[in-house]
Amino acid sequence: MMTRLKVYADRMSQPSRAVLLFCRLNRLDFHEIKVDISKRQQLSPEFKEINPMEKVPAIVHGNFNLFESHAILIYLATAFPGIADHWYPADIHRRAKIHSVLDWHHSNLRHGALTYVVNTVLAPALGRPLNPQAAAEAEKVLLSSLSKLENIWLKGDGAFLLGGFQPSIADLSMVCELMQLEVLGEKDRSRILTPYKKVLQWIEDTRTATNPHFDEVHNILFKVKRKFQEQRLREANSGPEPNNMGGSSKM
């Protein structure tokens, strides 16, 4: 018998959440191992043995290890028996479209959202300075990606990507990405997302279709969101504190 699946993840990482959500939804027998990015644990020699790229998520399944969240989602959907077809359809045409949207995700929605959030909010907690110019450029990519999501990928009849009536691994990956915008200030997040009605509805539909797991996996994000909100409030009342959310903070 194969040893139990190990998932190395930090729930503050959006692709980590997508993988954890998939495992929980499909009741896989797995063990979640926290790799705390705010403590640079992904750079440890032990983790480098698991993933030489020093990134989460990664999995170990028996003597097989794998990184890159899309590759992991596809592997899990095909390696474990009894996974419902809608997650990663066997039909080659539907499967090809899932690959297409997942490929598109990398240099578009992910690139825009990740770079924007890091350079607007998260960088200090990762030991880097905020970069307003990088944030401004990332915002363009993010808005263009949201427009394509709204008008192309969510064009079909169903509530999910590619017109699906049930979510696929692409819905998990991309909704988890957009959930990262929760850590932005409410005004900022609303300015970015409000014009995209279908996108907002799709996030809500994916959440509903995957709860209670969705909220459980995102719980840490909601906590960080509140922490940032309180911090912004304090700053608005008394000016910025030195070193807030700095390297030693526990996100």
Place this chain on the structure above:
Amino acid sequence: MMTRLKVYADRMSQPSRAVLLFCRLNRLDFHEIKVDISKRQQLSPEFKEINPMEKVPAIVHGNFNLFESHAILIYLATAFPGIADHWYPADIHRRAKIHSVLDWHHSNLRHGALTYVVNTVLAPALGRPLNPQAAAEAEKVLLSSLSKLENIWLKGDGAFLLGGFQPSIADLSMVCELMQLEVLGEKDRSRILTPYKKVLQWIEDTRTATNPHFDEVHNILFKVKRKFQEQRLREANSGPEPNNMGGSSKM
């Protein structure tokens, strides 16, 4: 019977070349349709029907259309009968590793190489200004990616990625990406690639394993390389010409 496969491509685009190379190597019955990026043909209403993202490559196979080169390569490897297993192995573990390297490619090697080449050489031909700052940042990503390629992806026994003894679709995708560096000045290209001996050997091995198709598909690139070389020589002798390689140039 399905209508003949149509491949919409511009051979100056590295993912277009990867798809064309796969089709030729596997003797698929296909029709290559040129979408000239230097003439903005990817923005035409006709092409937008094929690919709403306005990018090459894209395919039409019967009434099925698809874009994103990795998704296309996987589709072709599974939709056509008799494709040799090494291109996209049926074994789920080997397949998962191919997905992993292809996913990694997007935000690493592709992001670095593409952004560097565009902002160092090709931008004027695409109607955009060169951007030395973007080029400098892209170079960091490119060099880091080459180091990971050398030390992680090319670590195995075989001549190809992931230790393979025969090339996969990932080798085609990533070698075609690196071939784009041919349009750089020889000094620049050599400075970037020379430290990575395994990478250089792997490019040569992939070329040998896929010739004569490899050279045929890259012929246009070699022509453009010579054009740029002559231009650099003229500039070195007499200073820059106005509007050289501008919008109307035929790359």
